[in-house]
Amino acid sequence: GAGVSQSPSNKVTEKGKDVELRCDPISGHTALYWYRQSLGQGLEFLIYFQGNSAPDKSGLPSDRFSAERTGGSVSTLTIQRTQQEDSAVYLCASSPRAFTSRPGELFFGEGSRLTVL
């Protein structure tokens, strides 16, 4: 497929366990974003990658959250020692945006729904 692909689509885990969420952006898109969507909270920015570097990590809610991007393509969002408040849909988006250009159209994946019991 040509769209943004995220996996797993659903993840149920126990409190305290670590989880990894994967995002495969559209080929050639240099910019990659992670957002979190909780009920009634809209789209909460987490982190922005340009290539492999992350110029903006300001949205990561705590040091339990980390993300990396390798080869300028696939990105992994890791949540350590999950808590119930981490339950949400984690959305990834990509765009062909260059570093200092204005943000353009974002192409979103369908998200990974995380449930922490």
Place this chain on the structure above:
Amino acid sequence: QQPVQSPQAVILREGEDAVINCSSSKALYSVHWYRQKHGEAPVFLMILLKGGEQKGHDKISASFNEKKQQSSLYLTASQLSYSGTYFCGTESGQSDSGYSTLTFGKGTMLLVSP
């Protein structure tokens, strides 16, 4: 800061019009509008840049007043397919590093009934 959208929800009958507002406490460079249908990914509608321009997409149009730091999305003669949650995303300027990101509002849920 997160832009504020109003109303939070609106219910329409097919053929009626609606306006969704988005306001920010910060000076804006651009406003972006997305629609998300239930269980699907958000989909891009349009971008409005500084200059007070108005854009259209079928019977959906939007305006941007940068002096008031506000944007409005206009849905005319609504169709069943317009149902979903509408998000505005605002760009408030570049950081010292030379980039900017989008901050989204909490969304406005729109339901169009037959």
